[in-house]
Amino acid sequence: MRGDRVRFVIVLIVLVGALLALFWPSKKGWTSNIRLGLDIKGGARIEYLVEVEEGTENPSDVVDDVWTILRNRLDAAGYTEASVKKVFRENKSYIVVEIPGATDTVQAERLIGSTGVLYFAQVLDEYNGEDPYKVPELSFEAKREKATWLKGRNGKWYLVKKEIMGRKDLVLEAPRIVYARPEVETRTGRYGYKVSFELAKEYVEKFKKITQALYVPEGTYDPKRRLAIVLDNVVQFAGQVVAIITDGKAEITGNFSLEEAKQLAAILRSGALPARLVKTSSGWVAPLLGRDVVDASLKAGIVGLILVLAYMLIYYRTMGIVADLALIYNTILLLGVMAAGKFILTLPGIAGIILTIGTTVDGNVIIYERIKEEMRSGKPVKTSIAAGFDRSLSTILDANITTILTGLILYYFGTGTIKGFAITLIIGVLGSMFVSLVFSRLLLDGLAPLIRSPRVEEAQGGSKR
Amino acid sequence: MRREIDFMGKSKIFITLSLILISVSLVSIFTKGFNFGVEFTGGSEIVVRFENVKITETDIRSAISQISDEFATARIVQVRSVGDPANVLKYSIVVPKTYEPDEKQRVQKELERLLPGKVVSFNEISGTAAEEIKRGTWTAILVALVVLLIYITVRFRFVFGVAAIVALIHDVLITMGFFSIFGYEINVAAVAAFLTLLGYSLNDTIVLSDRIRENMRRYRGRSMINIVNMSINQVLARTINTSLTTFFVVFVLLLFAGSAVKPFAFGMTIGTVVGTYSSLYVVSPIVVKWSK
Numbered sequence: 236m237r238g239d240r241v242r243f244v245i246v247l248i249v250l251v252g253a254l255l256a257l258f259w260p261s262k263k264g265w266t267s268n269i270r271l272g273l274d275i276k277g278g279a280r281i282e283y284l285v286e287v288e289e290g291t292e293n294p295s296d297v298v299d300d301v302w303t304i305l306r307n308r309l310d311a312a313g314y315t316e317a318s319v320k321k322v323f324r325e326n327k328s329y330i331v332v333e334i335p336g337a338t339d340t341v342q343a344e345r346l347i348g349s350t351g352v353l354y355f356a357q358v359l360d361e362y363n364g365e366d367p368y369k370v371p372e373l374s375f376e377a378k379r380e381k382a383t384w385l386k387g388r389n390g391k392w393y394l395v396k397k398e399i400m401g402r403k404d405l406v407l408e409a410p411r412i413v414y415a416r417p418e419v420e421t422r423t424g425r426y427g428y429k430v431s432f433e434l435a436k437e438y439v440e441k442f443k444k445i446t447q448a449l450y451v452p453e454g455t456y457d458p459k460r461r462l463a464i465v466l467d468n469v470v471q472f473a474g475q476v477v478a479i480i481t482d483g484k485a486e487i488t489g490n491f492s493l494e495e496a497k498q499l500a501a502i503l504r505s506g507a508l509p510a511r512l513v514k515t516s517s518g519w520v521a522p523l524l525g526r527d528v529v530d531a532s533l534k535a536g537i538v539g540l541i542l543v544l545a546y547m548l549i550y551y552r553t554m555g556i557v558a559d560l561a562l563i564y565n566t567i568l569l570l571g572v573m574a575a576g577k578f579i580l581t582l583p584g585i586a587g588i589i590l591t592i593g594t595t596v597d598g599n600v601i602i603y604e605r606i607k608e609e610m611r612s613g614k615p616v617k618t619s620i621a622a623g624f625d626r627s628l629s630t631i632l633d634a635n636i637t638t639i640l641t642g643l644i645l646y647y648f649g650t651g652t653i654k655g656f657a658i659t660l661i662i663g664v665l666g667s668m669f670v671s672l673v674f675s676r677l678l679l680d681g682l683a684p685l686i687r688s689p690r691v692e693e694a695q696g697g698s699k700r
Numbered sequence: 701m702r703r704e705i706d707f708m709g710k711s712k713i714f715i716t717l718s719l720i721l722i723s724v725s726l727v728s729i730f731t732k733g734f735n736f737g738v739e740f741t742g743g744s745e746i747v748v749r750f751e752n753v754k755i756t757e758t759d760i761r762s763a764i765s766q767i768s769d770e771f772a773t774a775r776i777v778q779v780r781s782v783g784d785p786a787n788v789l790k791y792s793i794v795v796p797k798t799y800e801p802d803e804k805q806r807v808q809k810e811l812e813r814l815l816p817g818k819v820v821s822f823n824e825i826s827g828t829a830a831e832e833i834k835r836g837t838w839t840a841i842l843v844a845l846v847v848l849l850i851y852i853t854v855r856f857r858f859v860f861g862v863a864a865i866v867a868l869i870h871d872v873l874i875t876m877g878f879f880s881i882f883g884y885e886i887n888v889a890a891v892a893a894f895l896t897l898l899g900y901s902l903n904d905t906i907v908l909s910d911r912i913r914e915n916m917r918r919y920r921g922r923s924m925i926n927i928v929n930m931s932i933n934q935v936l937a938r939t940i941n942t943s944l945t946t947f948f949v950v951f952v953l954l955l956f957a958g959s960a961v962k963p964f965a966f967g968m969t970i971g972t973v974v975g976t977y978s979s980l981y982v983v984s985p986i987v988v989k990w991s992k
Contacts, residue, residue, distance in 0.1 A: 515829035523820055524821055528957070534956050653892050
């Protein structure tokens with residue numbers, strides 16, 4: 236049987252692939268290969284509607300800026316494990332912040348809700364290490380200079396002062412920036428990207444004075460005369476002023492990568508959040524609660540699975556073994572795909588997995604009933620199996636395609652955890668089709684000698700099986 | 701052929717039964733209404749977990765009514781999953797309001813001061829978001845119905861599509877009726893159950909339609925009643941086996957699963973029963989009547 240050899244190879248490859256995806260060694264053991272939703276592992280989730288001012292030219296740029304700013308703020312506040320996602324629904328943009336393990340949303344909400352302030356400042360000193368305020372000389376230095384140690388995006392600490400060269404008239408806070416964009420670096424000896432920006436007219440004069448005060452000729456270096464861009468009390472960038480800017484059009488060079496240049500540009504554009512954020516939902520689940528629910532659902536899954544396995548075995552005997560193996564195979568396959576595709580397992584997702592048990596059984600039952608019908612009409616087992624598969628193909632396709640359609644619609648219109656359910660449903664149904672048509676076929680052909688033919692029925696007699 | 705059960709002969713009785721069930725459902729839906737989750741109403745749901753404390757709904761209500769007016773009228777429901785240890789009690793407190801961060805912290809502190817338990821979850825959904833979820837849900841259900849109708853019309857015939865949709869509406873109405881009667885919460889998971897139910901009920905209908913179509917080709921000249929009856933009998937074993945195994949799974953889920961999944965399991969449990977029944981007794985009479 237050539238067909239069976241091909242089937243055998245495919246079944247084996249798929250199984251090995253699924254097992255590899257599931258058990259691929261990672262630091263935290265195999266369970267970490269499947270990503271768990273916040274409703275399971277516990278954590279906080281806050282969703283904001285981004286209200287972009289009407290008439291904005293590129294609303295999606297504004298959303299990108301908001302994203303960058305929030306990402307920076309969360310990083311700076313130590314929420315490095317938080318995820319910030321842009322979501323687009325019904326022509327509206329949303330930002331979703333998820334913080335695994337967080338036990339409340341209050342801190343994060345405060346942080347996100349605050350309107351950040353961008354300012355230019357002078358760098359007086361820098362320091363590489365832990366909190367400088369714990370080092371007596373450094374905190375004394377800050378006091379003496381009437382300056383503040385702020386952390387930089389690069390991890391260094393900078394001693395900065397808003398009053399440039401100590402002059403109150405040289406404070407430049409929350410300037411309006413006309414544009415700021417990454418540009419390709421064209422000068423020789425340099426590579427990557429630079430950021431160019433232009434200040435609004437009213438700030439041109441002040442910026443000119445600032446650059447005059449901090450100017451150092453190119454090629455020289457004065458660590459006490461650097462200009463810093465500070466946002467949300469984080470030093471975003473610190474560098475030398477190598478030209479006096481008279482028209483408000485400046486460049487920041489530093490051999491940036493495109494990503495860095497984009498971020499810096501976004502920070503410049505963002506004096507404050509460029510859009511209003513309206514909290515649409517927020518919530519958190521304590522890890523304790525999630526675990527309670529998972530334990531219960533797993534128990535339910537295992538008990539349900541055992542019941543189904545037993546029922547199929549009793550009702551279909553030899554073919555029941557095939558159905559049972561198919562069920563186990565499909566469960567491994569589903570989990571493998573979840574792990575490989577980095578899909579997130581949510582609570583409704585667990586329900587989807589459990590439902591997959593139902594659809595897998597259905598595919599097998601449809602086929603077995605056909606095979607039995609064929610056998611009853613007197614055909615030998617092997618022929619019946621082939622005919623049974625041929626004739627149930629269209630039924631299985633129709634039945635499963637409709638479920639997949641429902642799944643896709645759920646995925647498209649659903650929010651949050653429902654998407655998780657739709658994903659497991661779709662993967663599960665696709666898997667169950669594969670299992671019914673390929674895996675079960677292979678096993679049934681192999682076990683054909685063991686399958687007992689039911690009594691052949693007379694043409695129109697009334698006998699039961 | 702095996703022993704034939706005359707499904708069509710009894711169709712009057714079953715149509716009557718369906719009509720009664722639908723009427724009861726509609727009455728309950730319109731008089732008692734639904735117990736909608738926060739996703740659909742907007743507001744905050746706070747779950748408080750108590751360990752080694754015996755506490756009742758009334759205790760909680762009298763304690764928290766001190767916080768503010770919303771808490772005096774809050775909806776308090778005990779949530780329980782079989783997996784919970786015996787010494788753990790959980791209550792869900794729903795108020796029709798969302799909070800600013802500082803207010804939220806205050807409410808949380810107040811709750812933990814007034815009650816001998818710990819706040820383990822605090823979910824809020826703004827009114828506009830709830831509206832959107834509601835709209836999205838209705839759209840999903842309508843789009844699903846239309847897409848499925850088109851699919852069946854293309855693959856089979858329009859009459860099968862109409863029969864399938866009637867069966868679906870029948871199933872959804874009765875399941876919703878059960879939700880209303882038993883006061884189960886309609887949350888997003890319950891909606892997922894409805895949509896899965898659509899797919900499931902349809903699954904049954906399609907297997908049957910498929911067989912009817914095949915038999916119509918094979919046995920030209922036989923009466924439609926005869927063909928439908930024969931087809932039902934041929935797929936009966938499959939229908940029963942599949943429904944039974946799915947029922948096992950969702951029923952066990954209903955017994956064991958935690959509160960978040962419970963409405964889903966409840967919907968599916970009712971749905972498998974009603975869905976199986978409708979594909980046998982609702983679809984076939986329509987196909988027979990229409991094809992005459």
